[in-house]
Structures are given as structure tokens and as C-alpha cells.
Amino acid sequence: MHPMLNIAVRAARNAGDLIQRSADNIDRLTINQKSKYDYASEVDYQAEREIIRVIRNAYPEHAILAEESGEHEGNDYVWVIDPLDGTTNFLHGFPQYSVSIALKVKGKIELGVIYDPGRDELFTAERGGGAMLNNRRIRVARQASLQGALLGTGFPFRSEEHLDDYLAMFRSLCAATSGIRRPGSAALDLAYVAAGRLDGFWEIGLKEWDMAAGVLLIQEAGGVVTDFSFNSHYLQSGNIIAGNPKMHQLIYQHIEPHVTDKLK
Known part of the structure; x- marks a missing residue:
């Protein structure tokens, strides 16, 4: 596994652990309404800080684009972070949410990690290296018609x-x-x-x-x-x-x- 993908996996799992520890205390969370239909909880911010901490410890010169804190300056390596995709689901106890981390190099996506902490499912991809779910290769469906899709x-x-x-x-x-x-x-x-x-x-x-x-x-x-x-x-x-x-x-x-x- 690519060293940078290892870092992304570590960051995603750390954030996922934090999210799951908070899942039983949703009624105690501070929630920020960013816009009419868009919310962020303190868990979003905490998970994002943890992801950035892991990445910056390994690659302090890299740039970051994060949902909650925006752009962090750096070089041509840009980490694109959604610390909790599906916040509304999470806040309602609906178990469909995830951590998403990608790495772009000179504008091209090179690495991707999506982690579902509730199911402990880790999706990973490296450009040219295939896509995996919990270290097993995955492929798109072969469905060739809309009927039955x-x-x-x-x-x-x-x-x-x-x-x-x-x-x-x-x-x-x-x-x-x-x-x-x-x-x-x-x-x-x-x-x-x-x-x-x-x-x-x-x-x-x-x-x-x-x-x-x-x-x-x-x-x-x-x-x-x-x-x-x-x-x-x-x-x-x-x-x-x-x-x-x-x-x-x-x-x-x-x-x-x-x-x-x-x-x-």
C-alpha cells in the first residue's frame, strides 16, 4: 500500500472511531446550522481536526481542502476531506454516514479512502492500483440495461x-x-x-x-x-x-x- 494511502486510512479510521464514540450521545452535541438545510455538529469539527492532525504530522508541507475549515495552504499535494458525510443521518441516528479523504496531486486525484465506521467497511483506491473493500478487489456491476437496475x-x-x-x-x-x-x-x-x-x-x-x-x-x-x-x-x-x-x-x-x- 502506498505510504500516503496508509496515512489516509489511519486518519479515516481515527475519525471514524471518534464519530462512533459520539453516536450514543447525539442529544448532547452542539449543532451549527451552516445554511437552510446544511448542518455541522461538533463531531464534524473534531473529526476534521483529527484527520488534519494525522496528515500534517506526516506531511506538514501538503495543502488541505476541508469541508468545515476550508483551504490550508501548501504545495501541489492537496488533501480533500469530508470528515462526516451524512451529518443529518448521523444526527438522527440513521446509520448511513462516512469519512471521505482524497489526495490530489497537481489537480489529479491519486488516492481515495471512504470509511463507514458503523459497518467497519473501508473502501480504498490508488490510481492505477485498483479499488478495494477491506483489502478485497471490487468492480462496478455488469448491469447492461435500466430494466432491473x-x-x-x-x-x-x-x-x-x-x-x-x-x-x-x-x-x-x-x-x-x-x-x-x-x-x-x-x-x-x-x-x-x-x-x-x-x-x-x-x-x-x-x-x-x-x-x-x-x-x-x-x-x-x-x-x-x-x-x-x-x-x-x-x-x-x-x-x-x-x-x-x-x-x-x-x-x-x-x-x-x-x-x-x-x-x-
Whole structure:
């Protein structure tokens, strides 16, 4: 395992342990409402500080982009951190949340870790080295049609601007598949696509820390990831389609008629 991936795993597990120790005391936590539908608890901040501590101890010269504390200056190595993806789930005792850590080098994602502390499931990926779940190689599903497919998604909760467009996409895909799930942690949804648990995924308005690690997992598991314009600007636009090559194309065909200029 790459030394930097070892550090990411250690940081993710430390953060996950902290999160799980707090899971039985949710009613005592201090909660900050960042925006109308976006919350952060003291656990988010504590987990982020622990991740940054582990990374900075090993690589003090590296830069960091973290959900709660923003940008920390450094060199061309940038760690992209979501300390608790699925905070709303966590605060309700709904066991679907994760820690997500990725490393970009000169703008390219090279390492990714997503850790589900509740299930003790560790998803890891190295560029060119494949994707793993608890040290076993994973691949995207082979599903070649929407009939019988299970898709993941996320509602555009941060803004209602694109809600009508999203609902039109949802309506089209819902009628064509065997089911659509919205569990509430985009990082885990993407990890599930990499592991073949979901056949595909799409969402509007994600942040870089929501998807950086998951994107690499899917690519290293044999999948395809693009934005709604069929290119690789998803980290900038926040709009994403993912799946095996055939499933990705089928999802795109259903949502493309509802993609407005603002979503391209």
C-alpha cells in the first residue's frame, strides 16, 4: 500500500472511531446550522481536526481542502476531506454516514479512502492500483440495461434552483429502473457504485469533498464518471453521473433532455 494511502486510512479510521464514540450521545452535541438545510455538529469539527492532525504530522508541507475549515495552504499535494458525510443521518441516528479523504496531486486525484465506521467497511483506491473493500478487489456491476437496475441519487438540498429539473430526471429514471435510493451520504453512494451494490448514480450540486474519493474508486473499479456535459468537470460543476460504461450512457440519455444550460 502506498505510504500516503496508509496515512489516509489511519486518519479515516481515527475519525471514524471518534464519530462512533459520539453516536450514543447525539442529544448532547452542539449543532451549527451552516445554511437552510446544511448542518455541522461538533463531531464534524473534531473529526476534521483529527484527520488534519494525522496528515500534517506526516506531511506538514501538503495543502488541505476541508469541508468545515476550508483551504490550508501548501504545495501541489492537496488533501480533500469530508470528515462526516451524512451529518443529518448521523444526527438522527440513521446509520448511513462516512469519512471521505482524497489526495490530489497537481489537480489529479491519486488516492481515495471512504470509511463507514458503523459497518467497519473501508473502501480504498490508488490510481492505477485498483479499488478495494477491506483489502478485497471490487468492480462496478455488469448491469447492461435500466430494466432491473438499482440507482443511487441525492436531492439538490443545498439549493432549490434546480429542483424541478431534478424531479424531471427522477421521474424519467424511476419509470425505467427497478428502484432508486437516496441514502444521504454521497461518498458512500459512490463507493457502493464501485462495489457493484448500486448500478449507477447521479446528483446535482455536490461539493468536491463529497465526491473526490468516490470518483477515483469508481474509475479504478472499471466505471465511468462525467458531469452532465459528458466531460470531466464534475469537481467544478458538482454535477455527476457514474456507472459502468453502458449504465452511465443510459442514465445520461434519460437526464440529458432535462439538463438546462445552468447545469452544463
